[in-house]
Amino acid sequence: MEKWEYLYLGQVQRVFRERFCHPSTAAGKLFGLEQQYRHLLELLKRTTLHGESNSALIIGPRGSGKTTTNDKVALKEITRQLQLENVVGDKVFGSFAENLAFLLEALRRGDRSSSCPVLFVLDEFDLFVHHKNQTLLYNLFDISQSAQTPVTVIGLTCRQDVLELLEKRVKSRFSHRQIYLLNSFDFKQYIKIFKEQLSLPAEFPDESFAQKWNDNVQALSENKTVQDVLQNLFHYTKDLRSLHFLLMLAVSAVTGHHPLLTAADLQEASRHHRTDSRANIVHGLSVLEICLIIAMKHLNDVYDGEPFNFQMVYNEFQKFIQRKAHSMYNFEKPVVMKAFEHLLQLELVRPLERPCVRTQREFLLVQLLLDSTQIMDALQVYPNCPTDVKQWAASSLSWL
Amino acid sequence: MPNLEHPAYPAAALLHLESLVPCRESQVSMLLSIFGELPHVFVNCVEYFTSRLLLEEILIQLQSGSETEQASHVPCDTFNDFVRLFKQAVVSRELQDQTLYIVLDRAEQLREMEANILPAFLRLQELTDSNVTVILLSEIVWELFRPNVGCFDPLTLYFPDYSIGHLQKILSRNHPPEYTADFYAAYINILLGVFYMVCRDLKELRHLAALNFSKYCEPVVRGEANERDTRKLWKNIEPHLKKAMQTVYLREISSSQWERLQRDDGESGQLKGLSAHTHVELPYYSKFLLIAAYLASYNPVRTDKRFFLKHHGKIRKTNFMKKHEKTSNHLLGPKPFPLDRLLAILYSIVDNRVAPTANIFSQITSLVTLQLLSMVGQSDQLEGPRYKCTVSLDFIRAIARYEHGSTTVKTERMQTANEYRGRTYIVHAKTEYAELEGTHQDHRVQLLDLHRIPQESHVPESIVQMLLELRQAWVHNHFPGESIPVVSHPLGEKLFTDTQSKPPPTQLHSVSSSAVIAHEGEVISTRSSTASHEDVEDCGEISPQSPPG
Numbered sequence: 012m013e014k015w016e017y018l019y020l021g022q023v024q025r026v027f028r029e030r031f032c033h034p035s036t037a038a039g040k041l042f043g044l045e046q047q048y049r050h051l052l053e054l055l056k057r058t059t060l061h062g063e064s065n066s067a068l069i070i071g072p073r074g075s076g077k078t079t080t081n082d083k084v085a086l087k088e089i090t091r092q093l094q095l096e097n098v099v100g101d102k103v104f105g106s107f108a109e110n111l112a113f114l115l116e117a118l119r120r121g122d123r124s125s126s127c128p129v130l131f132v133l134d135e136f137d138l139f140v141h142h143k144n145q146t147l148l149y150n151l152f153d154i155s156q157s158a159q160t161p162v163t164v165i166g167l168t169c170r171q172d173v174l175e176l177l178e179k180r181v182k183s184r185f186s187h188r189q190i191y192l193l194n195s196f197d198f199k200q201y202i203k204i205f206k207e208q209l210s211l212p213a214e215f216p217d218e219s220f221a222q223k224w225n226d227n228v229q230a231l232s233e234n235k236t237v238q239d240v241l242q243n244l245f246h247y248t249k250d251l252r253s254l255h256f257l258l259m260l261a262v263s264a265v266t267g268h269h270p271l272l273t274a275a276d277l278q279e280a281s282r283h284h285r286t287d288s289r290a291n292i293v294h295g296l297s298v299l300e301i302c303l304i305i306a307m308k309h310l311n312d313v314y315d316g317e318p319f320n321f322q323m324v325y326n327e328f329q330k331f332i333q334r335k336a337h338s339m340y341n342f343e344k345p346v347v348m349k350a351f352e353h354l355l356q357l358e359l360v361r362p363l364e365r366p367c368v369r370t371q372r373e374f375l376l377v378q379l380l381l382d383s384t385q386i387m388d389a390l391q392v393y394p395n396c397p398t399d400v401k402q403w404a405a406s407s408l409s410w411l
Numbered sequence: 412m413p414n415l416e417h418p419a420y421p422a423a424a425l426l427h428l429e430s431l432v433p434c435r436e437s438q439v440s441m442l443l444s445i446f447g448e449l450p451h452v453f454v455n456c457v458e459y460f461t462s463r464l465l466l467e468e469i470l471i472q473l474q475s476g477s478e479t480e481q482a483s484h485v486p487c488d489t490f491n492d493f494v495r496l497f498k499q500a501v502v503s504r505e506l507q508d509q510t511l512y513i514v515l516d517r518a519e520q521l522r523e524m525e526a527n528i529l530p531a532f533l534r535l536q537e538l539t540d541s542n543v544t545v546i547l548l549s550e551i552v553w554e555l556f557r558p559n560v561g562c563f564d565p566l567t568l569y570f571p572d573y574s575i576g577h578l579q580k581i582l583s584r585n586h587p588p589e590y591t592a593d594f595y596a597a598y599i600n601i602l603l604g605v606f607y608m609v610c611r612d613l614k615e616l617r618h619l620a621a622l623n624f625s626k627y628c629e630p631v632v633r634g635e636a637n638e639r640d641t642r643k644l645w646k647n648i649e650p651h652l653k654k655a656m657q658t659v660y661l662r663e664i665s666s667s668q669w670e671r672l673q674r675d676d677g678e679s680g681q682l683k684g685l686s687a688h689t690h691v692e693l694p695y696y697s698k699f700l701l702i703a704a705y706l707a708s709y710n711p712v713r714t715d716k717r718f719f720l721k722h723h724g725k726i727r728k729t730n731f732m733k734k735h736e737k738t739s740n741h742l743l744g745p746k747p748f749p750l751d752r753l754l755a756i757l758y759s760i761v762d763n764r765v766a767p768t769a770n771i772f773s774q775i776t777s778l779v780t781l782q783l784l785s786m787v788g789q790s791d792q793l794e795g796p797r798y799k800c801t802v803s804l805d806f807i808r809a810i811a812r813y814e815h816g817s818t819t820v821k822t823e824r825m826q827t828a829n830e831y832r833g834r835t836y837i838v839h840a841k842t843e844y845a846e847l848e849g850t851h852q853d854h855r856v857q858l859l860d861l862h863r864i865p866q867e868s869h870v871p872e873s874i875v876q877m878l879l880e881l882r883q884a885w886v887h888n889h890f891p892g893e894s895i896p897v898v899s900h901p902l903g904e905k906l907f908t909d910t911q912s913k914p915p916p917t918q919l920h921s922v923s924s925s926a927v928i929a930h931e932g933e934v935i936s937t938r939s940s941t942a943s944h945e946d947v948e949d950c951g952e953i954s955p956q957s958p959p960g
Contacts, residue, residue, distance in 0.1 A: 252564070288552040288567065320742075322741070322743075349661060358552075373744075
């Protein structure tokens with residue numbers, strides 16, 4: 012392939028990296044959200060232009076992360092962001108009560124015509140409702156309802172029942188405006204989104220390469236296997252972040268020798284996206300640990316999922332060793348205990364209660380976090396598994 | 412990774428690497444070598460186990476990366492402060508155009524810290540609005556990390572585990588220069604043959620390889636074999652490796668002890684592992700107390716009468732017992748028992764008379780301190796203290812065997828403890844065979860008739876307060892499936908003739924506080940053969956007996 016095309020690979024990667032990994036720069040790409048967007052914009056406009064105070068709640072299944080631990084921290088942040096007078100440089104002075112009083116005073120002194128409207132955006136709104144007395148929320152909503160500085164309070168949350176968590180006095184001051192952001196597109200639109208996300212933008216420096224790339228993308232979107240892959244992902248989750256991850260994995264396969272995406276790349280990416288992480292871990296266990304897992308599987312079958320302890324697992328293992336095993340050496344109990352503790356460390360086996368001094372380690376009740384199908388599948392791909400172990404896994408009664 | 416030829420990484424994605432146990436450390440070092448050129452911060456979450464320590468360490472490492480020397484300690488309590496200070500640090504190091512990497516090792520400890528740390532780290536790029544990638548390294552799956560409400564899911568990448576071929580290659584790489592690579596490779600093969608089935612951890616295998624190589628080379632050094640005599644070398648090393656599995660692999664002895672052992676070569680009698688230290692030298696009565704505790708923990712109460720009484724009847728099995736026969740007590744763990752039952756069994760297994768002095772009770776307490784027994788429940792319970800035996804059958808066997816060697820009196824008592832068809836027999840020389848069966852029923856507290864009070868009047872009142880005869884009730888089988896054992900001491904009549912008339916007051920307290928409890932709904936009557944017994948009409952209404960005389 013041509014050298015100049017190779018040079019542009021870096022550019023291609025940069026474009027996609029920014030698109031998939033910097034969600035903030037993908038502004039304006041709100042699919043199907045135009046109506047909500049307009050609604051929100053209207054609300055904000057009203058605050059800024061007319062001095063109206065409003066409050067609204069945006070609910071949508073977004074993953075979220077920014078949390079503040081209590082009202083004090085939130086208040087400090089508010090004062091800092093508003094650049095109030097008790098902020099010197101970056102530090103906020105004063106205790107919580109003083110800060111709150113100061114803030115409320117500052118907001119109260121304004122009125123509709125003369126002061127600048129303030130927009131409060133509260134991310135992870137449902138965490139604010141767990142604060143003590145919901146003081147911050149109460150005060151903010153209170154201000155928004157009285158004839159003071161125009162403020163708009165926008166809360167973002169992913170819980171649909173967040174209104175029930177609000178106290179009565181807070182709920183009454185809230186305007187009950189809720190904007191729902193739901194991914195309400197269907198599969199055809201999903202494919203269109205896929206195409207759009209994968210196409211190079213018009214500003215790309217090399218036009219012919221961009222044209223070639225975009226044509227390839229068009230062909231891919233009509234390919235049956237690619238559509239199957241997308242259908243699988245669509246059935247699992249509609250949100251765009253998974254789509255971005257899939258596309259990122261696929262685009263990572265693009266190299267100098269392999270400049271255009273193929274359907275096989277997407278399939279490989281999909282396979283990687285859907286690997287069972289626990290099966291990966293089981294793949295790396297030693298044979299003794301696999302035997303312990305099989306013993307636990309049999310205990311689960313016999314006792315219908317009741318918790319068991321190490322002594323029972325060891326008993327099962329001994330039964331296997333004494334009657335059936337030719338390839339397994341009869342290890343001593345401390346060695347088997349060490350293997351068991353390794354499984355505990357990998358959290359494939361979880362104790363029901365914290366281990367304490369009173370109970371001996373062998374009698375601590377645990378539960379297995381793998382189910383039978385996972386175990387059998389993992390055994391199929393386990394390298395060099397001894398045959399009698401495999402047969403034992405298939406049926407514990409085969410020696411009877 | 413195919414993109415390594417591009418040096419500039421303006422990405423700010425979140426990666427979660429799931430690396431499997433055997434290969435973690437080399438992959439971490441590989442990661443670090445890639446990152447050596449790039450600005451990064453590497454923090455271990457076990458070392459900095461609170462959020463404050465973690466955040467401050469990240470900031471300190473960020474500051475120290477710059478050329479100027481200031482490493483001033485910046486207090487950073489909350490994640491809010493961290494975001495602010497982080498932005499400052501990035502600006503001061505002029506890293507706005509590059510990507511900064513924060514690598515958190517042992518990230519599963521993040522779950523133990525405050526609840527907002529993990530979601531906040533996953534969103535760090537959004538919060539600080541800068542090019543930062545957070546990489547979490549862990550051994551466990553992502554699903555166990557996820558908080559309940561959900562969070563920004565990271566990209567997960569998997570590191571595959573090493574196959575046996577890989578392990579061989581890696582281990583063979585650090586062979587000492589005086590031997591050939593083939594020689595060392597053969598040694599690694601033998602080592603893996605013994606240990607691969609048990610453990611695949613690269614660190615462990617490397618440790619074992621380093622420790623045992625000198626022993627492997629011994630025949631060559633001594634001139635008995637040359638490098639290619641694989642059979643001789645194998646014969647030399649194989650028992651050694653088996654011993655290693657029982658000791659160094661389990662960390663029973665330290666590696667320096669192991670090396671010393673190899674040098675002294677054959678004084679394996681001196682090998683005292685960690686678990687050998689739990690076999691403390693116990694005094695005479697303590698040994699019997701421990702054995703009695705073991706019997707009390709693992710035998711159901713209904714079998715006591717049969718084992719410890721001279722003339723016992725049959726135990727009738729009811730439906731309840733038949734249904735629950737399968738699970739042995741040995742699988743389920745020890746059951747708690749009251750103090751009185753312990754003493755009753757003790758008196759029945761010790762041949763000569765046991766004076767119930769404070770000595771015995773203090774030995775019980777010291778057994779609890781040694782964690783050979785454990786106390787169940789609070790110490791101020793009205794029903795008296797309950798204990799549980801926390802040692803294994805092997806320990807008891809070791810004690811019993813040791814007993815066997817000391818004096819002739821003791822040999823009559825406790826001869827062997829065998830496992831036979833899932834039952835444990837403790838053979839009494841004088842009395843009959845005692846069988847211990849296991850069921851997992853939880854029995855109520857029952858009291859045993861220890862011995863009859865002899866007619867001599869100077870018998871102390873204390874121990875005898877545990878007299879309660881339930882024989883009639885047992886005969887009529889009032890109790891659903893449970894029998895009330897009654898133990899009569901073979902030397903009961905003459906038991907207390909030699910004891911002091913006034914027992915120490917502490918003993919009085921401990922025993923008299925134990926109320927006599929009976930099954931609900933049953934009528935308990937006592938045999939009024941002596942003045943100390945009282946007739947009891949209703950359950951629960953039993954008062955301690957008045958002292959005779």
